[in-house]
Amino acid sequence: MPEEQNLVILLHAKYGNKWKKVTADIPDRTAKRLGKCEPLSVLSLGLSESIQSGSTFHPWMNNNYPSPIKCDPTIVSDSIKENEHVAFTYEVSFVKSDIKWPSRWDTYLKIEGSKVHWFSILNSLMVITFLAGIVLVIFLRTVRRDLAQYEELDKEAQAQMNKELSEWKLVVGDVFRAPSNPSLLCAMVGDGVQILGMAIVTILFAVLRFMSPASRGTLITGMLLFYMILGIAVSYVATRLWRTILCGDHKGWVSVSWRVACFFPGIAFLILTTLNFLLWGSHSTGAHFPHPLHLLM
Numbered sequence: 269m270p271e272e273q274n275l276v277i278l279l280h281a282k283y284g285n286k287w288k289k290v291t292a293d294i295p296d297r298t299a300k301r302l303g304k305c306e307p308l309s310v311l312s313l314g315l316s317e318s319i320q321s322g323s324t325f326h327p328w329m330n331n332n333y334p335s336p337i338k339c340d341p342t343i344v345s346d347s348i349k350e351n352e353h354v355a356f357t358y359e360v361s362f363v364k365s366d367i368k369w370p371s372r373w374d375t376y377l378k379i380e381g382s383k384v385h386w387f388s389i390l391n392s393l394m395v396i397t398f399l400a401g402i403v404l405v406i407f408l409r410t411v412r413r414d415l416a417q418y419e420e421l422d423k424e425a426q427a428q429m430n431k432e433l434s435e436w437k438l439v440v441g442d443v444f445r446a447p448s449n450p451s452l453l454c455a456m457v458g459d460g461v462q463i464l465g466m467a468i469v470t471i472l473f474a475v476l477r478f479m480s481p482a483s484r485g486t487l488i489t490g491m492l493l494f495y496m497i498l499g500i501a502v503s504y505v506a507t508r509l510w511r512t513i514l515c516g517d518h519k520g521w522v523s524v525s526w527r528v529a530c531f532f533p534g535i536a537f538l539i540l541t542t543l544n545f546l547l548w549g550s551h552s553t554g555a556h557f558p559h560p561l562h563l564l565m
Contacts (some may be wrong), residue, residue, distance in 0.1 A: 335459075450513045451524050458506030458528040465502075466495045503528055 275456075350356060367374075447453050470491050473479055479486045506528045507521040547555035 446513050450510065451520070451527055452525050454506040454510045454513070455527040455531040457509055458502045459532040461505050462495060462498050462502040462528075462533070465498045468490055469494045469498075499529065 470479075470487070473490060474487070481489055503525045506524050507518070510521055510524045511518050544555050
């Protein structure tokens, strides 16, 4: 130690005999475990900027909503000045719990009101069935009336109908014609396949518990990683669609690959950069200087 320091140890007394030996040693393998005891939750309480002489409080760690700290207004407060040493104490209590370590997140992930309301479901099904029956009856009556009218058409009306059908056949083949901007179509289809594949793979890994809510940022990191990996498959899908539109001609597939790689990420980067500059101009703490890694991703 560079200089001598005084260490003061204060034993916090509790009402009643509630002390119990938790463990005999602290293993070196991890600092988060004390023997077989594992931390399940931590509660942090804040204090005001003034210290009142003689005022104490006893918050309990297992309280969901601790009572607010109220100071006696008649006691003179000692203001905290800059570079002034403040003496304070704290205590840590290890309480044995029946909650297992893998189940520590159940309290936070529990969905309230998840009971199945069978009466409401049955009532909704009956209403839907009744409305569907009404629509079906109206549809059948309309179809029968139309069929009867078609049967009563004379030759002139039949000829007019044939003319309308012949005009419709002229535009039926438009669906098989090449689009006016095939490269943009391939880029949009490719980005859509990439986003859909990223969502499916992320949901699959989350179902298999590879992405736990205990690890913050794992979900976002996994989504970005899967999005980058699926870029290879998406380039193949876009170029394959490009060759299909051009009847097997692979000319211009490099340009299509570049459009797929820059279309959606470029739009997202432009929006996020604009929002970041707006936050920066408003002197908000949410704004940050873009890191080169962010620009690359």
